[in-house]
Amino acid sequence: MDWSVSDERLAPQPPKDKSLGIAIVGCGEIANIAHLPAYRAAGLRVVSCFDLDRQAAERTAEKFEIDEVAESLDTLLSNPEVAIVDIAIHMYGRREVFRRACEAGKHILLQKPVAHTMEQAQEYVRRARESGVKYQVNQQARWAGTHRQIKTWIEGGAIGRLNYLRLDMRGWQDDPEKWYVRQENMTLVDHGIHYFDLLRYFSGKEARRVAAMHAFVPGQLHISPVIYAAIVDFGDGLIAEHNFNNKVMTDSPWDMCLYADGEEGSAWCDFERVRLERRDGTRIEAKPTAKWFPDGFLGPMADLMDAIADDREPACSGEINLGTMRLVLGALESAQQGIVRQWAD
Ligand SMILES: NC(=O)c1ccc[n+]([C@@H]2O[C@H](COP(=O)([O-])OP(=O)(O)OC[C@H]3O[C@@H](n4cnc5c(N)ncnc54)[C@H](O)[C@@H]3O)[C@@H](O)[C@H]2O)c1
Incomplete structure (x- = not known):
């Protein structure tokens, strides 16, 4: 193959x-x-x-x-x-x-x-x-080249049955000039929804339960916590871990690291590079040209235009997105109330 x-x-x-x-x-x-x-x-x-x-x-x-x-x-x-x-x-x-x-x-x-x-x-x-x-x-983010490649590998069977996802995110958005420091739950909901959506996108499943914690950092300007960590159970032996520190105090705070592990191998990416390693010794590494910003933004619009032409559901329609909304708001509920949020279906 x-x-x-x-x-x-x-x-x-x-x-x-x-x-x-x-x-x-x-x-x-x-x-x-x-x-x-x-x-x-x-x-x-x-x-x-x-x-x-x-x-x-x-x-x-x-x-x-x-x-x-x-x-x-x-x-x-x-x-x-x-x-x-x-x-x-x-x-x-x-x-x-x-x-x-x-x-x-x-x-x-x-x-x-x-x-x-x-x-x-x-x-x-x-x-x-x-x-x-x-x-x-x-x-x-679903249309970033790195994420598209991982999805293609998952769907093609390159890493086998998926059992573990890990998404570590780091950045800094504690800027007093920006609207988002005054946006409630900016880090977990407004920004974090990208990562919860990616976990769902890669898993191809709906979350069964989520547990999360979040924290304020002393001196932060944001009105809501800027750090969180979450564990998501997608059922059938698939667990995802995701964390985001949105107040990293370095010159270059932005970084991302994603692992998708399965029975046949593992896929990995950061903002630029994507890699496949399989237990049969295959190793592929690439730097896709299409980035989240701005290239990814063509994806949802072009797909919407094709959905109109073909009279079909858009790939990331409001209805499909309800699962992501449920997951991110479940993580928020878990963090705020100290509970594990579970769903029956
Ligand atoms: N998908 C992504 O990666 C991504 C990245 C950044 C921001 N966003 C989202 O985009 C939205 C806008 O963010 P931004 O950084 O561009 O904010 P911004 O403050 O720079 O721009 C918002 C603009 O909307 C205008 N506006 C507000 N209410 C309006 C109304 N009712 N009618 C017409 N104009 C109105 C404001 O005057 C302003 O010019 C936010 O909801 C944010 O979550 C998404």
């Missing part, structure tokens, strides 16, 4: 039909450094943008040559060229934007975490279904 890496196959591909018009709601940092550069590189059509801060919208429109700087959300939604609304604003205000986009019959890409409660996450799924629009969640 040839387990070698094909770099082109790992990169998110442009959609079959690039003509669908995209509108961005929220012209902040993530739209400017990730969504829009990825769409531009793939030749997608961004036809309108709106931000409560008009100057932010104007700057973004100029930089990315977007035709319309909408006066209001209504203006954006009434533009017939707009087929997809890309919601890249914080938690607050999203419910209203989502509701009105559904009413206008626009398909939706929503930033992760879609909500901080299950009820809200479920409401989005229900509303999109009732309105007959497609709804994708921006969990773009």
